[in-house]
Amino acid sequence: MTYARIPESVIAAVLRSHDIVETVGKYVHLTKHGKYMKGLCPFHSEKTPSFTVTPEKQIFHCYGCGKGGDVIRFVAEIEGYSFPEAVKTMAEQAGIPVSWSAPSAGPSPVDSARDKLREAHELAAKFYHYLLLNTAQGREAMAYLRSRGIGEKLIDRFVIGYAPKGWDTLAKFLESRKFDLGLMEKGGLLAAKQDGSGFVDRFRGRIMFPIWSRDGKVIAFGGRILGDGQPKYLNSPETPLFAKSRLLYNFHQARPAIRKSGTVVLFEGYMDVIKAWSAGVANGVATMGTALTPEHAAALRPHADEAIICYDGDAAGQNAVLKTVPLLERAGLRVSVAMLPGGLDPDEFIDKYGPEAFVRETLEHPVSVTKFKLIYLRKTIYS
Numbered sequence: 001m002t003y004a005r006i007p008e009s010v011i012a013a014v015l016r017s018h019d020i021v022e023t024v025g026k027y028v029h030l031t032k033h034g035k036y037m038k039g040l041c042p043f044h045s046e047k048t049p050s051f052t053v054t055p056e057k058q059i060f061h062c063y064g065c066g067k068g069g070d071v072i073r074f075v076a077e078i079e080g081y082s083f084p085e086a087v088k089t090m091a092e093q094a095g096i097p098v099s100w101s102a103p104s105a106g107p108s109p110v111d112s113a114r115d116k117l118r119e120a121h122e123l124a125a126k127f128y129h130y131l132l133l134n135t136a137q138g139r140e141a142m143a144y145l146r147s148r149g150i151g152e153k154l155i156d157r158f159v160i161g162y163a164p165k166g167w168d169t170l171a172k173f174l175e176s177r178k179f180d181l182g183l184m185e186k187g188g189l190l191a192a193k194q195d196g197s198g199f200v201d202r203f204r205g206r207i208m209f210p211i212w213s214r215d216g217k218v219i220a221f222g223g224r225i226l227g228d229g230q231p232k233y234l235n236s237p238e239t240p241l242f243a244k245s246r247l248l249y250n251f252h253q254a255r256p257a258i259r260k261s262g263t264v265v266l267f268e269g270y271m272d273v274i275k276a277w278s279a280g281v282a283n284g285v286a287t288m289g290t291a292l293t294p295e296h297a298a299a300l301r302p303h304a305d306e307a308i309i310c311y312d313g314d315a316a317g318q319n320a321v322l323k324t325v326p327l328l329e330r331a332g333l334r335v336s337v338a339m340l341p342g343g344l345d346p347d348e349f350i351d352k353y354g355p356e357a358f359v360r361e362t363l364e365h366p367v368s369v370t371k372f373k374l375i376y377l378r379k380t381i382y383s
Contacts (some may be wrong), residue, residue: 006007006084006087010087010091010096010305011072011087011168011305013091013094013096013343014072014087014090014091014094014096015058015070015071015072015169017090017094017096017322018071018075018090018093018380019055019058019093020053020055020058020059020060020070020074021037021053021055021072021103022069023071023074023075024037024039024053024060024071024074026301026302027042027078027298027299027301027302028040028041028042028051028298028301029329029330029331029332030053033052035055035056036052036053036054037052037053037054037055038050038051038052038053039051039053039367040066040077040294040330041062041067042294042295042297042298042331043062043065043078043293043294043295044062044064044065044294045294045327046064046294047294050062050063050064051063051064054279058070058330060074066374067206067262071090072086072087072090073086075089075090078246078247078295078298078299079214079299080213080214080247082110082111082114084111085291098242101190102115108342110240110285112241113183113186114241116179116180116239117183117184117186117187117219117239117240117241118185118218118219118241120174120187120189121187121189121210121217121218121219121220121221121241122217123174123177123209124170124173124174124189124218124221125159125161125163125221126159126210126220127170127173128162128163128170128208128210128221129155129159129161129162130162131161131162131163131164132155132160132161132162132207132208133152133155137162137164137165138162141162141207141226142162144207144226145160145207148220148271148275148351149275149278149348149351150274150275150352154274154277154278157277158209158210158250158270158274158277159210159218160207160208160209160210161207161208161210162206162207162208162308163201163203163204163205163206163208163223164204164205165204165205166201166204167200167201167204167313168198168199168200168201169201170201170203171190171198171199171200171201173185174189174190177189181198181199182199183216184199185199186239186240187239187240187241188202188220188221188236188237188239188242189201189202189221189236190202190267191369193276202234202236203221203223203234205225205226205227205229206223206224206225206226206234207223207224207226208221208222208223209221209222209223209224209249209270211235211236211247211249211288212250212251212253213241213247213252214247214251214252214255214299215252216252216253219239219241219242219247220235220236220239220241220242220244220247221235221236221288222234222235222249222270222288223235224270226297233289235267244287244288244289244290245290245293245295245296246293246295246296246299247288247298247299248285248286248287248288248296248299249270249273249286249287249288250273250277250284250285250286251299252287253282254282254283254284254285255303256282257282257283258283258285258300258303258304259303259304261283262304262305262306262307263283263304263305263307263308264283264284264285264300264303264304264306264307264308265281265283265285265307265363266284266285266286266292266306266307266308266310266324266328267284267285267310267337268286268287268309268311268312268317268320268345269286269345269347270286270288271347272284272286272310272345272346272347273285273286275321275346275347275350275351275355276310276346276350276358278350278355279282279350279355279356279358279359280355280359281358281359281363284310285300285308291320291323291324292323292324292327292328293327294327294330294331296327297327297328297331297333298331300331300333301331301333304333305333305334306333306334306335306336307328307333307334307335307336308335308336308337308338308363308366309324309325309328309335309336309337309338310337310338310340310346310362310363311324311343311345312340312343312344312345312346313339313340313341313342313343313344313345313349314343315343317340317345318376318379320332321337321376322373322376325337325369329369333373335369336366336367336368337366337368337369337372338363338366338370339362339365339366339367339375340362340363346358346362349362376378
């Protein structure tokens with residue numbers, strides 16, 4: 001049996017080259033139980049281990065969520081890859097030549113759709129970026145970004161853009177380039193009209209933040225509304241490309257700095273990551289409208305030994321710290337907390353006190369989890 005266009009001999013060579021205990025152990029703390037290895041499942045939240053690895057059979061299985069398979073399937077699930085993408089990545093890691101191709105047939109319909117969605121997202125990011133920098137429609141958004149301390153270097157670095165208020169600006173742009181608008185709706189770029197007569201832009205009147213996959217491809221967007229309106233931030237929905245419970249914003253750019261320092265700084269939002277980058281913090285990532293998940297923590301563990309949580313200084317942010325700590329600790333990371341005064345968030349702190357003060361007074365002197373809990377308890381009692 002073969003998978004897509006990959007020779008069975010290549011799949012077998014990849015399986016021989018990657019021991020499942022060693023591979024899973026990069027993401028999950030495993031302990032030996034007879035013939036099995038056990039740990040907390042990285043695919044769902046649990047307190048009692050139900051995730052097992054069987055070295056003899058080179059397979060994994062979770063009795064809680066039901067996920068299971070060989071080492072290739074594990075990497076595909078944990079990294080958000082398709083099966084062919086996982087094989088290709090693991091083959092390259094093992095030095096196995098990546099030279100397979102379809103002898104006559106083209107890509108499968110599923111692969112072809114994913115490729116078109118990736119192409120459309122990359123094009124949309126460039127389109128939004130152009131509209132922000134070069135059109136009258138983008139002037140208000142540019143003025144807002146400048147007022148928040150976001151200059152053109154940061155705009156270019158993070159490919160920030162603007163989605164106009166018109167109903168179908170992106171829809172017309174994609175249609176003119178022969179994209180299937182029904183597929184674009186499934187990919188989260190467009191939304192179907194209620195009367196079924198066509199499609200409109202999902203994002204309108206918003207500053208646009210591209211969201212990248214781990215290998216640096218645009219696969220989704222976050223949009224911040226200009227002026228009043230709800231929701232303040234709107235993210236792409238779950239799509240064949242994007243699962244927000246597994247992906248961290250800016251991970252593709254932060255990964256080299258995370259690996260070099262052994263430390264990841266965890267923020268709550270796009271602006272915090274971007275402003276921290278301007279302060280020289282290149283190892284910052286953020287969740288996207290969701291609390292940290294076991295999948296997020298598992299994705300960080302192969303690259304970092306330590307996590308510094310830098311959430312908002314208000315009550316909601318500090319409550320979120322308490323929920324985040326155990327997930328990171330279960331993944332095997334040392335955890336500390338950067339404290340922000342007066343209920344400020346990192347973005348506000350940098351604006352008020354400057355980037356040097358942010359690094360010097362918060363990130364360079366985080367407190368231990370125990371000290372954070374004592375401070376939190378004291379505030380709770382006396383507030």
